[in-house]
Amino acid sequence: MDLGTFSPVLLIASLMVAATPILLASIGELVAERAGVLNLGVEGMMITGAVCGFILAVEIGNPWVGFLGAALGGALLSLLFALLTQILLSNQVATGLALTLFGLGLSALLGQGYIGVRAPSLPRVDLGPLSDLPYVGRIVFGQDLMVYISLALVAAVWAVLKYTRAGLILRAVGENHAAAHALGYNVVAVRTAAIAFGGACAGLGGGYLSLVRVPQWTEGMTAGAGWIALAIVVFASWRPWRLLLGAYLFGGITGLQLNIQAGGLSLLNILPAILISVGIVTLLVQLFRHLRGGPVARRTMITGQLLVAAGIVLAGLNRLFPDMRIDQAFWLSASPYLVTILVLVVMSAGRAPGSLGKTFHAST
Amino acid sequence: MLKLEKRQRPSEVWSYATPVIAVLLTMVFGGLLFMALGKDPFVAIRTIFWDPLFSEFAFFYRPQLLVKGAPLVLIAIGLSYGFRAGIWNIGAEGQYIVGAIFAAAAGLALYPMEARWLIFPLMVLAGAFGGFLWAMIPGILKVRFGTNEILVSLMLVYVAEQLLASMALGALKNPEGFGFPGSRNLAQWSSSQNLEIVAGSGMHWGVVVAFLAVIGTYVTMSRHVLGFQIRLTGQSPRAAAFSGVNPARLVLVSLGVSGALAGLAGMFEVTGPAGQISIDFNAGYGFTAIIVAFLGRLHPIGIMLAGGLMALTYIGGEIAQSQLQMPAAAIQLFQGMLLFFLLAVDVVTHYRVRWRRPASARVAAE
Structure with a gap:
């Protein structure tokens, strides 16, 4: 397979950048959903964060102030929710x-004067010799600080949910709000805090989009990233580490399709590789589950094998009929959304928090 | 302290009053928003809500009310089937786009044949079918694999937008268009055009179908067993299951109806007001229709009124844009606000607000 002038190292590094906004937004939503709140407003909070962050960063000239503003903007909007x-x-x-x-309208209004403006850039971390290591250096030690913050956030959420009392209370509220209330926990307060955390994270994700990833402000620039973040929470069965895997997978697909479009690579050359790798990841997830003694989903196994097989068949067809033409731009641009749907179908979701989406009203 | 007490059943009076209160609150806060933008709030509100209907040039704007209202009502009526049963199709925008693409493709395949009796009905069918098909994707995935219909239907909006761009630039591009993107003009081809039935009234075929949909839905909801099943499922899925309602069938029917109606709306739009398949063909009707459906309390008559009101904000918004240099986004925000206030005020429909002294004070008094 011809990868043209691609450097795989740069590609992986850029995939991590592409995944970070979705990772940030989805880790926030994960916390809200573990507390039993289904907030479908991620897209709105993300884009509000994007515009708030961008405006502040441009006006004050410091990207960190921008990120702070993005988190605040997202959190404020979530408090409305x-x-x-x-x-x-x-x-x-x-x-x-x-x-x-509301968020889409608000952001369009706020961002009017900022179209076409450039934001102050966020420097990449430079750890000297470590960042200069071949291959690993750029990927592991050469990202900007927000990428590390997002990873740390995932670890922190995992640890808090699993090992702390606060995490236990949050999960209790999400599993059974009536029982948590009876035990004397303040359901509304816990949920409000979780919602605000989710909003701040979504805002940060939006800010990363407008300040680092693009880095410009355009109307409707989240283009469904917030919804993909929601899908990833389902994909991850409400578990932080699987969420990380999901976000990087999606970031990979988004980044890859942009790279392909920009690089003028033929989709047909790269599609088999995508299919095979998605299939293998699916199988690995199952294997991992099996090794930990969990049940193996037959349907998922079959789908994974089918994906690999389809990739191999397609690669063969590619060889045989080099002139096969399809409307590449469409398939590429639609791929993140199509893959989201595919993943939602393939991944049999784990059990959702028991009180997810239900309204809590203490009668006494 | 204010306390909420759950009502035995939703208050009927409040269920009529809350949409009105929400509109009034939106006007007040919208006025404040416009003031913050440096416009006179009273002039702005008058421009949006009064001028399209009663000003000097109202004869020009009034027909627009039907033109803009018809797609909103058509889509919102379809959405009300699912929303009532707790099935959330929020991808009507995508079904609307695909309906338009299917209709245009079916018509353009026969270009330049002059046979309106054949082509126009064919396009109507193709439009409805396209929307239906697009809505069946989340429907079948939900029934077969238990996939979340909210996320799938929304993802398909973005796919439909990409498909639209691809069609406008590729398969459906006007061969005589000097290389500009966009299809042939369907409003200028006598076999496909969807013009006013009565000149100057704004009444095109989409409006007629929207009215028919309102009547049909009213009858279905109040008289047909399907309407009963939908209402029952919305109120108590468990009770519905025990009474023999097939949930899978209900998912497919409600998504199918809403998809087909959204597709029809797309068809009437592309052959009339929009005229052609172009990259920016969709104007967000599919999302605004969600607001219309809620504002109309998911009731066909209510949706008709709400659709009219929402169309008014579109038209008034355009006037405010040209006369007051109001940014387009302000109108979008205004519409979003409306849904917020509606949901906020709605608390009084289901709960009684009671004043209760804090427990400590009560003990002290005794």
Whole structure:
């Protein structure tokens, strides 16, 4: 297979950058959902974060102030969601949609004067000789600080949920809010905090998009990233480490398709590789599960094998009919969304938190 | 301290009053927003809500009410089937786009034949079928694999947008268009055009179908067993399952209906007001229709009224844009606000607000 002038190292490094906004948004949503709140407004909070962060960074000239503003913007918007769903007891699905519509309008309005402006750039971490190591250096030690922060955040969320009392309370509220209430925990307060954390993370993810990934402000620039983040939480069965895997997989696909489009590579040359690698990852996840004594989902195994087989068949066809033509731009641009759907189908989701999406009203 | 007490059943009075209150609140806060943008709030609100109907040039704007309202009502009516049963199709925008593409493709395949009796009905069918098909993807995946229909239907919006771009630049591009993107103009081809039935009224075939959909849905919801099953499932899925409602069938039916109606809306739009398949063909009707559906309380008559109101904000918004230099995004925000206020105010429909002294104070008094 011809990779042209691609450097795999740069590619992997750029994939990590592509995955970071989704990773940030989805880790926040994971916390909210573990607390039993389904916030479909991730897209709206993300884009509000993107615009708030961008404006502040441009006005003050410091990207870190921008990130702070992005997190604050996302959190403020999420508090609106908290007010409606926790105090005024509105339907979470409808309110989440409203938050997204509202956020899209708000961000477009705020960002009017900032189209085409360049944001101050975020320097990459330079660890001297470590960053200069061949291959590994650029990928492991040469990212910008936000990438490390996002990874640390995943680790922190995992540790807090698993080992701390606060995490236990949060999970209790998410599993059974009536029982948690009976034990004396303040369900509304815990959930409000979780929602605000989710909003701040989504805002950060949006900020990363407008300040590092693109780095510019354009209307509707999240282009569904918030929804993909929601899908990843389902994919991850509400577990932080699987979430990391999912986000990097999706970031990989998004980044890869952009690279292919920009590099003018033929999709047909690269599609078999994508299919085979997705298939192998699927099989590995199953294997991993099996090794830990979990049940193996037959359907997932079969799909993984089918993906690998399809990749091999396609590679063969490629050899035989080099002139086969398809509308490449469409398939490439649509691939992140199509893969999201595919993954939602293939991955039999684990058990959702028991009280997810349900309204809590203490009658006494 | 204010306390919420769950009502035995939703209050009927409040369920009528809350949409009105929400609209009024939106006007107040919208006015504040416009003031923050440096516009006179009263002029702005008058421009949006009054001028399209009663100003000097209202004869020009009034027909637009039907033109903009028809797709909103058509889509929102379809959404109300699923929303009532707790099935969330939020990808109507995608179904709308695909309906338009299917209709345009079916019509353009026969270009330049002059046979309106054949081509126009064929395009209507193709449009409905396209939307139906696009909605069946989340439907079948949900029924077969238990996939979340919210996420799948929304992902398909983005896929449909890419498909639209690909069609406008490729397969459906006008061969005589001097290389510009976009299909042939369907509003200028006598076999496919969807023009006003009565000149100057804004009444095109989409409006007629929207009214038919309203009536049909009213009858279905109040008289047909399907309507009963949908309402029952929405109120208590368990009770519905015991009474023999087939949930899988309900998912497919409600998604299919909403998809087909959204596809129809796309068809009437591409053959009339929009005129051609182009990259920016879709204007967000599919998302605004979600607001319309909720504002109309998922009731066909309510949706019709809400669709009219939302169309008004579109038209008024355009006037405000040209006359007051109001940014387009302000109108979008205004519409988003409306849904927020509606959901917020709705608390009084399901709960009674009671004033209760804190427990400590009560003990002290006794």
